[in-house]
Amino acid sequence: MKTNGAVCLALIASLSNAIANEDTQVTHLTDDAGDRQPLHTVVPVYPESARRERVEGDVQVCFNVDREGRTSRVRVRTSTHRVFEKPAKLALSASTYKPLAAEKKVSGIKTCRTFRFRLIPVAIERPADAG
Amino acid sequence: MRGWQQYRLLLALVLLASADMATRAQDSKSVIGPTNLELHDGAEALLVGDAEEGVRMTLIGLRQANSNRERYTAWSNLCAGYVMLEQLETALKYCDQVIEETDGHWRAFSNRALIYVKLRRYEEAERDLQRGEALSPDARTLKAVRAMLRDAVEPVAPSIVIDDRRQPADAGDED
Numbered sequence: 117m118k119t120n121g122a123v124c125l126a127l128i129a130s131l132s133n134a135i136a137n138e139d140t141q142v143t144h145l146t147d148d149a150g151d152r153q154p155l156h157t158v159v160p161v162y163p164e165s166a167r168r169e170r171v172e173g174d175v176q177v178c179f180n181v182d183r184e185g186r187t188s189r190v191r192v193r194t195s196t197h198r199v200f201e202k203p204a205k206l207a208l209s210a211s212t213y214k215p216l217a218a219e220k221k222v223s224g225i226k227t228c229r230t231f232r233f234r235l236i237p238v239a240i241e242r243p244a245d246a247g
Numbered sequence: 248m249r250g251w252q253q254y255r256l257l258l259a260l261v262l263l264a265s266a267d268m269a270t271r272a273q274d275s276k277s278v279i280g281p282t283n284l285e286l287h288d289g290a291e292a293l294l295v296g297d298a299e300e301g302v303r304m305t306l307i308g309l310r311q312a313n314s315n316r317e318r319y320t321a322w323s324n325l326c327a328g329y330v331m332l333e334q335l336e337t338a339l340k341y342c343d344q345v346i347e348e349t350d351g352h353w354r355a356f357s358n359r360a361l362i363y364v365k366l367r368r369y370e371e372a373e374r375d376l377q378r379g380e381a382l383s384p385d386a387r388t389l390k391a392v393r394a395m396l397r398d399a400v401e402p403v404a405p406s407i408v409i410d411d412r413r414q415p416a417d418a419g420d421e422d
Contacts, residue, residue: 140404142406230409
């Protein structure tokens with residue numbers, strides 16, 4: 117796997133710490149451009165009302181990460197639909213990053229994360245339809 | 248599980264309105280309180296989830312109904328009550344009765360659409376929803392049934408992309 121600036125794409129649907137709905141497919145896109153690496157990534161819940169109404173959207177949140185990897189001052193930077201803002205902030209607040217090495221200084225630059233809430237069509241085969 | 252919870256909420260909303268109708272059935276005569284106590288109590292029982300008692304009281308209320316409005320309310324609530332009891336064919340019979348008598352009762356269309364969704368008779372559900380929506384475009388219960396139909400016909404699964412890739416604009420975000 118490339119490491120320098122390469123995008124690391126991983127399906128983490130089985131993420132043990134996820135709080136998302138059971139049937140949520142999760143994709144985590146990362147690169148090594150930032151100085152902090154995710155440790156514990158909590159997946160937001162897709163709001164039921166949005167799912168029912170077939171609403172999709174994006175939310176970008178920006179926040180501070182302290183030396184121990186805890187997030188704070190989580191703010192919504194951009195959002196296409198308000199319904200996604202709260203789950204995005206909750207998930208981010210419960211997520212952590214890898215602690216900084218002792219010799220490194222905490223950067224004043226905020227870290228940002230974008231959540232893209234999408235709905236994908238699924239085909240369900242009912243027992244009565246089989247065969 | 249999610250579908251069942253949604254469904255119970257939906258029934259509660261339909262019944263809430265019906266209980267209110269039972270109470271106000273004869274407003275024009277300035278009668279204070281329910282005019283058909285059994286019908287009212289039946290709706291209340293259904294609202295708290297006691298389907299058997301709700302149906303029993305509503306059947307008594309139906310026998311004592313002295314206006315078309317009370318009869319429609321009773322049939323509509325019996326339709327909802329039998330849905331709660333999972334007796335869909337009986338429920339359907341009561342909804343059909345309301346709709347045969349009047350085509351202006353959106354709750355009956357809503358209840359019947361719900362039954363059709365449960366019976367996987369999606370085209371009929373769609374037809375009833377359209378008729379109900381024409382009568383009451385903003386009804387929450389109709390919207391909920393519409394969502395259930397959509398979920399049955401065009402199911403979707405949530406997909407969430409967590410994008411941690413640094414974007415050019417992020418670099419300038421200092422505290």
